[in-house]
Amino acid sequence: SSINHWFGQQVKRNGPETSYWTKWGRKEKMEANFINIMSNNRTQNIGPNEWRFVHAHGMSYFPNASEAYLYQWREEVESQGCAFVVTTMLRDAIGHTISQTKGMIKPNLTVDEFMSHMEPENYNQRGIFERGAFVTQLDYLLYNMGPRNEYNVTKEEKVRRAVELLQRHFDVLLLSDYDRFADIIHKITGWTPLKIKPANVFGGDLNYSYAELQKIKHLTEANGDTMFIDAVKHLYYGHLEHLVS
Numbered sequence: 001s002s003i004n005h006w007f008g009q010q011v012k013r014n015g016p017e018t019s020y021w022t023k024w025g026r027k028e029k030m031e032a033n034f035i036n037i038m039s040n041n042r043t044q045n046i047g048p049n050e051w052r053f054v055h056a057h058g059m060s061y062f063p064n065a066s067e068a069y070l071y072q073w074r075e076e077v078e079s080q081g082c083a084f085v086v087t088t089m090l091r092d093a094i095g096h097t098i099s100q101t102k103g104m105i106k107p108n109l110t111v112d113e114f115m116s117h118m119e120p121e122n123y124n125q126r127g128i129f130e131r132g133a134f135v136t137q138l139d140y141l142l143y144n145m146g147p148r149n150e151y152n153v154t155k156e157e158k159v160r161r162a163v164e165l166l167q168r169h170f171d172v173l174l175l176s177d178y179d180r181f182a183d184i185i186h187k188i189t190g191w192t193p194l195k196i197k198p199a200n201v202f203g204g205d206l207n208y209s210y211a212e213l214q215k216i217k218h219l220t221e222a223n224g225d226t227m228f229i230d231a232v233k234h235l236y237y238g239h240l241e242h243l244v245s
Contacts (some may be wrong), residue, residue, distance in 0.1 A: 001200035002178060003089060005055050010191055012061050016048045018191075024057035026145070034060045034105050035069055043076040049081075064142040070169045085188060087172040089181060090137055090232060092227035097216050100134040102202045108148070109133065111212040118219040136220065138162055138228040155224030163239055173236055 011020045021042060023034045034056070042054055061084070063070070077084040104114035114133050116122055139148055141162050149158065150193055166173055174181050186193050208216070233241040 002196050002198055003181065003186060004055055005199045006068065006182070006194065006196040007055070010189075010194060011053060013194065014051070014189075014191055018053070019051075020055070021054045022055035022057060024055075024060045026059060028059070028146075031061055031066065031144075031146075035066065036223055039069070039076075040071060046077065046080050046082045048081075058145050060144065062142075062144045062146045063169075064161060065146075067165065067169075074169075078219060085171045085172065085190065087180070087181070087185075088141075088166075088170055088196075090229060091177070093137065093229040094217055094220050096137055096223070097220045098206065098213075099202070101216070102204065103133050105204065107133075111208065111215060115219055116213060118223055119223075130216035132206045136223055136225045138223065138225045141165065155222065155227060158172050158224045159228045160227055165185055166232070167235070171234070174234065175237070209221070 008020060011018045021038060022036075024030060038054065042052055061069075074084040097111060101111065102116055104111070117133070120134075130142065135143075135145055142158060143149070143166075153161075172181065172184055181194050182194065185191070
């Protein structure tokens with residue numbers, strides 16, 4: 001949300017040759033619409049000094065199943081002499097899950113109810129609202145809000161596939177480093193520097209028992225998210241490099 005708001009500000013600051021577009025929601029056919037507009041509009045006829053920002057969000061695009069379009073869009077954009085820059089920001093796995101639990105307050109759910117979709121017996125539910133109250137970072141990268149792990153692969157395979165997608169297609173990937181992200185984008189685009197300000201900040205209290213925190217930790221690890229972020233730290237930040245050198 002912070003980065004999205006920041007891009008919106010930059011679009012306003014940088015004139016008519018900088019634009020923003022997104023298409024997302026909760027309908028199953030949303031991805032088809034997103035792909036159609038990306039393929040037939042957003043990647044076509046780009047001006048020499050133009051920057052088009054596209055925000056892929058809920059149900060917009062499912063990278064695991066639709067990876068071929070990332071190749072297609074990059075080829076189309078670069079064939080026009082333009083840069084195709086794919087970015088994302090990740091964060092600590094367990095911290096991300098804990099932050100998502102703010103969503104259980106309004107419907108008055110318990111931690112058990114909020115996390116129930118992460119239990120092994122509930123893992124492959126297909127319905128949009130039956131899949132759970134939130135999506136972890138690993139599942140979001142692979143499946144967005146679509147069906148989770150339909151082929152019942154191991155968490156190791158999920159992590160392998162997620163890292164493969166990142167290394168093949170993502171040009172800018174950072175862990176909770178907003179200042180560095182802004183600096184990189186400023187250098188790529190030539191935009192006037194603008195600091196990214198916090199957005200979508202929860203101002204209430206989240207209180208848990210030790211058992212509840214252990215459950216959050218266990219299910220996040222069992223889903224592969226902790227392993228995923230550890231892999232990102234290793235590949236992109238040299239974390240634990242001394243153990244394999």
